[in-house]
Structure formats: C-alpha cells, structure tokens
Amino acid sequence: MIEIKNLNFSYSKKKPIIKNLNLELHGGNIYGLLGKNGAGKSTLLKNIAGLLFPKQGSVKVFGYHAHQRLPQVLRETYVIPEEFSLPSFTINQYVDIYSVFYPRFSKEQFYGSLEEFKLDPKEKLTALSYGQKKKVIIGFGLASNCNLLLMDEPTNGLDIPSKSQFRKIVASSATEERCFIISTHQVKDVENLIDPIIIMDRGEIIFHQTFEMVSKKLAFEVHKELVEDDQVVYSQSVLGGYSVVTENVTGMEGSIDLEILFNSITSSKDKIHQIFKQ
Numbered sequence: 001m002i003e004i005k006n007l008n009f010s011y012s013k014k015k016p017i018i019k020n021l022n023l024e025l026h027g028g029n030i031y032g033l034l035g036k037n038g039a040g041k042s043t044l045l046k047n048i049a050g051l052l053f054p055k056q057g058s059v060k061v062f063g064y065h066a067h068q069r070l071p072q073v074l075r076e077t078y079v080i081p082e083e084f085s086l087p088s089f090t091i092n093q094y095v096d097i098y099s100v101f102y103p104r105f106s107k108e109q110f111y112g113s114l115e116e117f118k119l120d121p122k123e124k125l126t127a128l129s130y131g132q133k134k135k136v137i138i139g140f141g142l143a144s145n146c147n148l149l150l151m152d153e154p155t156n157g158l159d160i161p162s163k164s165q166f167r168k169i170v171a172s173s174a175t176e177e178r179c180f181i182i183s184t185h186q187v188k189d190v191e192n193l194i195d196p197i198i199i200m201d202r203g204e205i206i207f208h209q210t211f212e213m214v215s216k217k218l219a220f221e222v223h224k225e226l227v228e229d230d231q232v233v234y235s236q237s238v239l240g241g242y243s244v245v246t247e248n249v250t251g252m253e254g255s256i257d258l259e260i261l262f263n264s265i266t267s268s269k270d271k272i273h274q275i276f277k278q
C-alpha cells in the first residue's frame with residue numbers, strides 16, 4: 001500500500017530531517033510509529049499524505065506518487081493531524097458537507113462513534129473543547145472507511161475513559177484492507193492495539209518488527225536487584241526493582257513492555273539489531 005524508497009527530506013538546505021528512508025507498509029495492520037521529539041514522525045506522515053514533497057527518493061501510496069495528490073489517492077487517505085482548526089458548523093452539518101469526499105463513508109459508524117464518545121451531533125464544532133473536537137475528527141476518520149488512515153498523536157487531549165473508547169473504536173474499524181499508522185508518545189494508550197512497531201530516530205527507521213517477533217527475540221522481566229550479565233541488553237530502575245531486557249534464549253514468548261522496549265532500542269540499538277539479525 002505504501003512504498004517509500006530512499007526518501008530524503010529537509011525543510012531547509014542545511015538540516016536534513018529524513019535520511020535515505022526505505023519503508024513498505026501493508027493493509028491489515030495498525031502500525032505504531034514511535035520516536036523521540038523531533039525524530040521526524042510528523043514529517044514522514046506528511047510526506048505519505050502528500051502534504052510535503054520528497055527532496056529525493058519517492059513515496060508511493062496505492063501505487064501513485066503521494067505528492068501528485070491524485071483524487072483516487074485522496075479519497076482513500078484520511079489524516080488526523082496533531083493540530084487542526086474546524087469550521088463553525090454543527091457536527092451534523094460538518095458530516096453532511098465533508099463526508100461526500102469519501103465514497104465509503106458510513107454515517108451509521110460516525111454516529112456510533114459519537115455515541116461512544118458521548119457527543120451531541122447538534123453541537124457547534126467551535127463550541128467544543130480540544131479533546132471533544134479531536135473525538136469528532138477521530139470518529140470521522142474511522143467512518144470515512146479510507147484504506148489509509150494517518151493519525152498523529154490521536155490520544156492527545158483525550159480524557160482517561162476516552163482513551164479506552166478510542167482503542168475500542170479503532171480496533172473495531174480495522175479491516176484486512178485498511179492500513180492505520182498511529183504516531184504517538186503515549187505508548188500505554190495504544191498498548192494491545194498497534195502491531196507492528198516502527199521506531200524513528202533522527203530521521204531514520206531504527207526498528208520495524210511485529211510483536212510476535214519481539215517476544216520471540218526478547219524477554220522482559222522485573223528483578224529486585226540489578227542484574228550484571230552479558231545477556232542483559234538493557235535495564236532501568238523501576239518501582240520495586242529493575243526492568244530488564246534480555247535476549248530470549250528460552251523460546252518462551254512472554255509479554256512486552258512497550259515503554260521499556262522503546263527505551264532499550266533507543267539506547268542499545270546495536271545490541272538489539274544483533275539479536276534480531278540472528
């Protein structure tokens with residue numbers, strides 16, 4: 001669905017932001033895109049959406065160059081941006097006006113999400129809080145039934161109950177055809193939702209694996225004492241001891257702590273690569 005080849009992007013000549021990035025993404029997946037502040041996640045999403053153009057290399061979506069912004073691509077692509085402004089319409093008016101751009105838009109699905117999020121469709125968009133507006137956009141994006149849904153920090157601004165409602169409606173909207181990309185720092189919000197996981201660091205993809213592969217290759221344990229062992233890839237102190245990541249030599253697949261995985265990859269990239277190479 002998405003084919004990125006040797007993508008180079010910079011906002012100014014002096015500072016390259018995305019460096020020679022190659023990536024293939026397919027339908028039937030909810031990709032989690034993680035990375036530190038400034039890693040280039042939003043820039044990558046904008047290149048995929050055709051909102052920014054590659055300086056070198058190519059970004060193809062559904063077989064077409066994203067920067068061409070062809071109607072057949074745009075009607076299958078929905079972006080939930082981190083920052084947005086909405087017109088002074090009621091939710092009902094908004095959906096009537098904008099849903100026509102998406103051939104498989106389901107009003108039933110949209111109003112179902114509104115109900116889940118406890119929003120009144122007669123409300124004016126400009127009278128909603130940031131989190132409420134975000135819920136409208138999330139509901140709209142899912143109901144668009146676009147095959148490509150790009151979400152930049154979708155859970156920012158959502159209250160605690162809404163985060164589990166978000167997971168529920170995203171999971172129930174996923175199909176074998178649809179490709180969702182969720183860029184986020186809120187790993188707890190997307191736990192048990194995203195798979196595979198992609199980690200960006202300074203404009204490069206440094207990790208791209210399924211959860212199945214991660215649990216085959218790595219073991220996550222909590223120890224009371226600090227473990228000094230060659231097997232230890234990464235450890236960090238946590239409440240009650242140390243969270244430790246080791247190479248999984250037993251073949252038993254255990255649970256994954258996404259936050260610890262992220263920290264271990266960003267701080268011990270070479271060790272992790274070595275393990276995944278074998």
Ligand SMILES: Nc1ncnc2c1ncn2[C@@H]1O[C@H](COP(=O)(O)OP(=O)(O)OP(=O)(O)O)[C@@H](O)[C@H]1O
Nearest residue numbers: 011012017035036037038039040041042043044185
């Ligand atoms: N419009 C812009 N003009 C110039 N530089 C920009 C612009 N937008 C982003 N950048 C720079 O590009 C780099 C990547 O930014 P980007 O927003 O893609 O990162 P990110 O991984 O999404 O970060 P965050 O997690 O903080 O949202 C940063 O160094 C940022 O300063």
